[in-house]
Ligand SMILES: Nc1nc2c(ncn2[C@@H]2O[C@H](COP(=O)(O)OP(=O)(O)O)[C@@H](O)[C@H]2O)c(=O)[nH]1
């Protein structure tokens with residue numbers, strides 16, 4: 606009997622990065638995508654920043670102190686790391702490598718510095734999406750509406766928004782997050798299309814050969 610598609614074609618997992626200025630909605634889009642798609646795993650970063658009300662340890666971030674962060678960075682336990690808004694953030698290496706090895710895709714909500722570092726190490730396995738706010742007024746409204754940051758923190762994030770946005774041309778895709786459901790659907794389409802890329806379908810040559818052999 607000829608082999609079936611499912612027995613021959615496997616997929617190599619890839620990294621899907623969402624970046625945006627703070628408050629544009631990347632965390633909301635990431636959560637929506639995780640609800641819709643069981644094939645993708647969220648990378649939970651480590652950070653030295655204070656936990657916000659409502660955040661959950663191990664789900665939103667692993668909240669750690671500076672000493673532990675420095676040790677992880679020095680011993681190569683972080684796939685990438687950066688200082689953002691005066692705090693340190695980094696991606697634990699092992700969880701990502703385990704998920705990719707198991708053929709799962711991994712979702713990241715990280716800044717442009719992290720996206721650049723991932724691209725330097727694994728460009729072929731990286732798909733990047735930049736999320737823009739519909740306007741500056743709406744960005745500020747969302748930051749305030751989140752109700753989790755002080756005026757000082759909000760002002761600092763608004764001041765840094767222009768620098769983050771300046772990196773948009775480095776990304777594979779750009780979406781304007783006006784309607785959240787449309788944005789989630791847009792990122793889901795990107796995920797769907799990228800999974801069909803020829804180079805990610807391991808075993809495709811064997812499958813095609815098996816078809817040709819029976820023709
Ligand atoms: N490079 C890097 N950036 C991260 C990581 N985790 C979060 N960030 C970025 O750090 C910035 C601040 O994140 P956060 O404090 O959660 O604030 P928020 O983006 O306003 O929700 C955002 O731009 C995140 O994308 C990480 O592991 N690596």
Ligand SMILES: Nc1ncnc2c1ncn2[C@@H]1O[C@H](COP(=O)(O)OP(=O)(O)O)[C@@H](O)[C@H]1O
Nearest residue numbers: 627628629630631632633747751782783784785
């Ligand atoms: N398309 C949207 N329309 C209206 N509000 C949104 C939209 N996307 C996100 N938000 C809200 O904006 C705030 C900031 O979103 P969040 O996902 O935390 O941003 P980020 O992770 O980029 O900092 C949250 O209160 C969220 O509910």
